Amino acid sequence: MNQEIINLFDEYTHKPLSRNEFMKRLTKLAGGTAAAIAILPLLEVNYAHAATISENDDDLITEDITYEGDGSTMKGYFAKSKAATGKLGAVIVIHENRGLNPHIKDVTRRVAKAGYLALGIDALSPFGGTPANEDEARALFAKIEAPKNINNFLKGFDYLRSRADSNGKTACVGFCWGGGLANQLAVNSPDLKAAVAFYGRQADAVDVPKIKASLQLHYGGLDERVNAGIPAYETALKEAGKKYEIFVYDGANHAFNNDTAPTRYNAEAAKLAWERTLRLFKETL
Structure with a gap:
């Protein structure tokens, strides 16, 4: 196209x-x-193709959960493999600027199938949750208060660490808007072990010294808007001696991992990026 x-x-x-x-x-x-x-x-996305892993997968336990955020009750979609034993590392999955939709729930199940506690958090919980209409959902993002939003997700990590089946180690993976938030959570959570950002806005260079987590950053080669921030971010990460990886996938667009977006999905790039993501989780969690 x-x-x-x-x-x-x-x-x-x-x-x-x-x-x-x-x-x-x-x-x-x-x-x-x-x-x-x-x-x-x-x-436009087509959620009819969202379930690469069935909601009724026999190996998975899934449930809608709530926890107390910063002045609001937060909603989330939790998934765990029945085959997983002992205490597990935990991963928060952060959605794009469409909210917690069927695609992100599917990604949450993918994380669970890999052997982790997985939680997809609905950032629009303070407004009642993600509406079905995507234009309405996008409009709500302009109303999000950034400090409270970060606190809401930090409290999500607290929820995961408090679970009896958690080993206390946490990570996050975010996409688009969620990729930007993954970078912000790395800045604001000194206990975070890993943060993976898919085509997300970079953190400000001045905040990079605060990062303790291992970073993994995935970008589509054609995504000029987001990629413009890579050089300054990488320079700051190098100067601060942070552990990071940057991958740019030639010929891939923004949202290349979203298999419900037919014109932008890039199966080859998505497969490789996801393999790298799981490798980092295995190393850190």
Whole structure:
């Protein structure tokens, strides 16, 4: 698909671009209304393809949980393998700017199948949780109070560490908006063992010395918007002597790991990035 169209959709999903304006510009790029309407389903996510691991997988225990956050009750989707024994490391899975949706729940199950306690937290819990309408969900992200949001996720780590089946070691993996938050959690949680960020905004260079976790950063080679922050971040990580890995996947777009987004999903890059993610968790948890 035309890269300009993919970039336009990326702008629509990350900036305050109205749907009407998006459709006008898409129609112009596509060459007409009929073509734009035909292209749209290829751009938007399709949750019918979200379950690579069934919600009813016989090996998994899944449940909706709550815990007390910073002035609000937080909601989460918890998963654990029935085959896992003893005390386990724990991973928070952080969603994109669409909220806790079927795709992120599936990623949470993937983490659980790998042998960890997995918790997908709904950042929109203070507003009642993730709405079904994605435009409504995106609008709510502008209302999130950053300090409270960070505290809400830090308290998620507290919840996981307090469980009887936890070994006390924690990590996180985030995507897009969640990738940016993974970097922020690395800055704000000295006990965090690992933070994995998929195409997420980098932490400010001045905050890098606070990081104790091992970082693993995944970027799509075509994602110019996010990738612009890589050089300054890497320089700060090097100067501070932090443990980190940066991987840039040539030919991959933003959201290359999201297999419900057909035009941006890159199976080869996603497979390799996920293997690297699990390797880091094995080393640290």
